Amino acid sequence: MVVKDKQDITASGQNKIATQRVLLKCRTGCDIHEQITRAQICHDLGAQLVIIETGVEDVFLQTTIQHLHAHDDPQKVGYWTSANDLEVEGRWVWDYPSDNVVLYTDWHMGEPNNNWYNTSRSEDCVVMWDHNHYGYQWNDQPCDNLEFYICKRG
Ligand SMILES: [Ca+2]
Ligand SMILES: [Ca+2]
Numbered sequence: 461m462v463v464k465d466k467q468d469i470t471a472s473g474q475n476k477i478a479t480q481r482v483l484l485k486c487r488t489g490c491d492i493h494e495q496i497t498r499a500q501i502c503h504d505l506g507a508q509l510v511i512i513e514t515g516v517e518d519v520f521l522q523t524t525i526q527h528l529h530a531h532d533d534p535q536k537v538g539y540w541t542s543a544n545d546l547e548v549e550g551r552w553v554w555d556y557p558s559d560n561v562v563l564y565t566d567w568h569m570g571e572p573n574n575n576w577y578n579t580s581r582s583e584d585c586v587v588m589w590d591h592n593h594y595g596y597q598w599n600d601q602p603c604d605n606l607e608f609y610i611c612k613r614g
């Protein structure tokens with residue numbers, strides 16, 4: 461299933477999204493340095509793990525993801541951004557390490573909550589997701605959760 465997802469997203473993402481200077485990347489494996497790994501893969505593509513600075517960018521990405529996943533279970537689709545509070549809990553920045561503070565936000569109601577189902581796992585990375593019909597608003601999740609991610613060029 462993951463391989464199929466990877467092929468579908470790589471093909472459709474690069475074909476449909478490249479003109480918008482955004483690449484939608486496949487899922488990756490998980491480890492504690494996953495956020496750094498995602499950023500490095502984007503960098504190797506001449507891009508960066510996405511920074512969202514305006515509502516226009518946010519809506520563009522939400523609309524694009526909705527289009528790409530129109531036939532998928534929305535509860536299983538999430539896309540990592542580069543926003544995180546890995547260094548200081550509650551201090552949201554773009555990239556890691558970084559002093560580029562997150563100014564524009566689109567948190568879903570009740571987020572960020574740094575609470576992964578009442579477990580000890582902290583939530584330090586920001587994902588656009590549609591779980592419970594979030595409409596791809598933002599949520600903090602454990603950084604090593606298995607999700608898609610977005611690389612942005614330009
Ligand atoms: Ca956190
Ligand atoms: Ca959360």
